[in-house]
Amino acid sequence: MTPYGKTAQTAIAAISRLAEMYDPVKRVKLNSAEIAENRKMPQPVVAKVLTILSQAGLVNGSPGPGGGYWLARNPEMVTLYDVVSLFERQEENVSCPFGPHYCGTGPHCPMHFDLLKVREQMISFLRGCSLARFVGWKPGQPATDSHSTRQLPILPMI
Structure with missing residues (x-):
């Protein structure tokens, strides 16, 4: 349900599983096969993103039998932005739906300022949402925000 590519989505799914078990x-410790099975994703892709998350210092891992991955820091200290920024370019400019040479070379397109606002909202959400939201969460539980017991609204697809 994120507007990002499959690799970033896989990384969020994998690291959120580690946060659930924190x-x-x-x-x-969870290995890539356990995470992949739980999240219903291909194990080789999960293994790849875990390696990148490990290189970035977001997760730690131990090799061999009995090895696996775990969060390197408290989930409150890791945001979704920390994860997504490893896999997606966070450019300052929003791509114009009219093509790369429209906005910035003449008048702005009719959606320019709306797209900028959506981008700013998404980045603000990613920076403000820590992995603590996933700690102890179990499938089937209603999603709640971290400050109350009210159910979270469903965000529209972008």
């Missing part, structure tokens, strides 16, 4: 005392 326990700073037990340090629960």
Whole structure:
């Protein structure tokens, strides 16, 4: 449900699974196959994004039998922006639906300012949403915001 490519979506799904299982005392480890099975994604893609997340310092891993991955930091310290920015270019300019040479070389297109507003809202959401939102969450539970028990609104697809 994100406006990003499949690799970024896979990374969010994988790291959110690690956040669901986060326990700073037990340090629960999950391997790429366990995460892939839980999220119903291809294991090779999950393994690839976990490697990138590990190189970025967002997750730690241990090799071999009994090895696996876990969050490198408290989920409150990792935002969705931290994850998405590894896989998607966060350009300052919004691509114009009329082509790359329309906005900026003449008058703005009819959607220019609306698209800028949507982009700013999305970046603000990603920067403000930490992985803490996933801690202890189980499938089938209603989604709630981190400050109350009210159900979150469904965001429109962009």
